[in-house]
Amino acid sequence: xxxxxxxxxxxxxxxxxxxxxxxxxxxxxxxxxxxxxxxxxxxxxxxxxxxxxxxxxxxxxxxxxxxxxxxxxxxxxxxxxxxxxxxxxxxxxxxxxxxxxxxxxxxxxxxxxxxxxxxxxxxxxxxxxxxxxxxxxxxxxxxxxxxxxxxxxxxxxxxxxxxxxxxxxxxxxxxxxxxxxxxxxxxxxxxxxxxxxxxxxxxxxxxxxxxxxxxxxxxxxxxxxxxxxxxxxxxxxxxxxxxxxxxxxxxxxxxxxxxxxxxxxxxxxxxxxxxxxxxxxxxxxxxxxxxxxxxxxxxxxxxxxxxxxxxxxxxxxxxx
Numbered sequence: 035x036x037x038x039x040x041x042x043x044x045x046x047x048x049x050x051x052x053x054x055x056x057x058x059x060x061x062x063x064x065x066x067x068x069x070x071x072x073x074x075x076x077x078x079x080x081x082x083x084x085x086x087x088x089x090x091x092x093x094x095x096x097x098x099x100x101x102x103x104x105x106x107x108x109x110x111x112x113x114x115x116x117x118x119x120x121x122x123x124x125x126x127x128x129x130x131x132x133x134x135x136x137x138x139x140x141x142x143x144x145x146x147x148x149x150x151x152x153x154x155x156x157x158x159x160x161x162x163x164x165x166x167x168x169x170x171x172x173x174x175x176x177x178x179x180x181x182x183x184x185x186x187x188x189x190x191x192x193x194x195x196x197x198x199x200x201x202x203x204x205x206x207x208x209x210x211x212x213x214x215x216x217x218x219x220x221x222x223x224x225x226x227x228x229x230x231x232x233x234x235x236x237x238x239x240x241x242x243x244x245x246x247x248x249x250x251x252x253x254x255x256x257x258x259x260x261x262x263x264x265x266x267x268x269x270x271x272x273x274x275x276x277x278x279x280x281x282x283x284x285x286x287x288x289x290x291x292x293x294x295x296x297x298x299x300x301x302x303x304x305x306x307x308x309x310x311x312x313x314x315x316x317x318x319x320x321x322x323x324x325x326x327x328x329x330x331x332x333x334x335x336x337x338x339x340x341x342x343x344x345x346x347x348x349x350x351x352x353x354x
Contacts, residue, residue: 035063037310038127039085040070040077041099042138046158046172047291048299049133050093050100055303056131056156057090063311068125069101073134074109074141076101077118082125094296097175097288099133109141112148119149127151129310135159135170139318143331152315154306155331158299160287163207165337166329167320171302174294176203176286177213180253183282184218188251194276195248197239197269201262201281204255207339210286212346215253221353222252224259227341232265236272242353243275250353256281301326 037060041049057067069089071081093100108114122130132142133156142153157164160176180202191198200220204210208225215223221242224230239250259265266277291299302319305326309317317328 035065035310036068036126036128037065038068038070038082038122038125038130039101040073040130040132041101041103041158042073042132042134042141043103043105044135044159044161045098045103045287046135046160046170047097047175047287047289048171048295049158050096050098051291051296051299052133052156052158052171052303053085053100054090054093055300056307057085058087059304059307060310061087063307065307065310068127071101073103073106074118074145075104075106077121077145078106078108078114080121080124082121095290097290110144115144115148118145119151122149122151129154131156131306131310133158133171135161136164139164139331140335143316143335146316153331154309154316155318156302156306157318157320160210161204161207162209163339164318164320164334165339166318166334167322167327169298169321171299172291172295173210173213174298175289175292176210177217178292179286179289180210180214180282181218183280183285184214184220184251184253187280188218188249191249191251196276196278197250197252197273199252199254199262199266199277199279201254201256201279203282203286205257208255208258208341209339211253211255212341212349215349216345218251218253219352220251220253220349222250222254223346223349224252224254225341225346226255226257228346230259232259232268233272236269239269239273239275243273245354
C-alpha cells in the first residue's frame with residue numbers, strides 16, 4: 035500500500051504532528067508513505083518524496099507544515115485534476131491522506147472523483163468551519179494565541195479608558211471570533227453570520243459608559259463590517275471614545291501548537307491510517323461530541339456548519 039500525504043490551504047498548528055502520526059502509524063502497518071510538497075500544486079508538479087519514521091522526528095512541537103502548502107487555482111480545473119491524477123498513478127499511489135480545511139476537503143473530493151483513488155481528509159484548520167465535526171486540528175492553538183494577545187491589549191484598554199477593535203481571521207465564518215471573544219471576556223463578537231451596524235455598536239458602547247464601563251474589546255472577524263480602521267473612525271465620531279485597532283493576522287496560523295492541538299493531531303492521524311486499513315474510502319476525520327469520528331466527505335461538502343448561537347449570545351450577556 036502506497037499512501038500520499040498532502041497538506042493543503044492555510045496552515046494550522048498541529049499539522050506537523052498529524053504528518054508524524056500518519057507516517058509512523060502507516061509504517062507500523064508496513065505501508066509506504068510519500069509526502070507531497072507544496073500542497074495540491076505539488077500533485078500537479080509531481081513533487082513527491084518518501085517519508086520514513088526518522089524523517090518526522092522532532093516535529094510534533096513545530097508549527098506550519100514540513101511539506102509546505104500553496105494556493106493552486108489550476109487544481110480547480112479539469113486540466114489540473116487530470117495532471118494530478120496522472121502523477122498519483124505514475125507514483126503508484128493507492129490512497130491519499132489530505133490535511134486542510136473546508137476548501138481542501140472539497141479539493142480532495144474532486145481529486146478522488148477524477149482519479150478514482152480514495153482519499154481521507156484530516157480536518158486541520160484554524161477556522162473550524164467544516165460541517166459534520168466539532169473541532170479541527172489547530173483551532174485550539176489559534177484561539178489561545180488570540181486570547182493571549184487580547185489579555186495584554188486589555189491592560190492598555192483599561193489603563194487609558196479605550197475601546198480596542200481586535201481583528202481575527204475569518205473571511206466568511208466567525209467560529210474563531212466567537213470562541214476568542216468568549217474566552218477573553220470581550221464585549222463584542224462581530225461575525226459574518228450575524229449582522230450588526232456600527233450605529234448599534236456605538237449605542238451599546240455609550241450605554242456601557244453610562245453604567246461605568248469605560249473600556250471595551252471588540253473582537254471582529256476579518257470578513258465582517260469592512261475595514262477595521264474605518265470602523266474605528268466612525269465609532270469614534272459617534273461616541274467620542276478613544277479607539278485603537280489591532281489586526282492579529284497571521285500570528286494566529288503559526289507558532290507552537292497547544293497540547294490539545296498536538297493530541298488531536300496524533301489521534302486524527304492514526305485514525306486516518308485505521309480507515310485505510312479498513313478500506314473505508316472518502317472519509318473526513320475530526321472530533322465530534324468528544325470522540326474522534328469519521329464522516330462522509332460528500333455529505334460534509336453539501337452542508338454548512340452552523341455557529342453556536344447560544345455561545346454567540348453569551349458574549350453579549352456577559353459583557354455588562
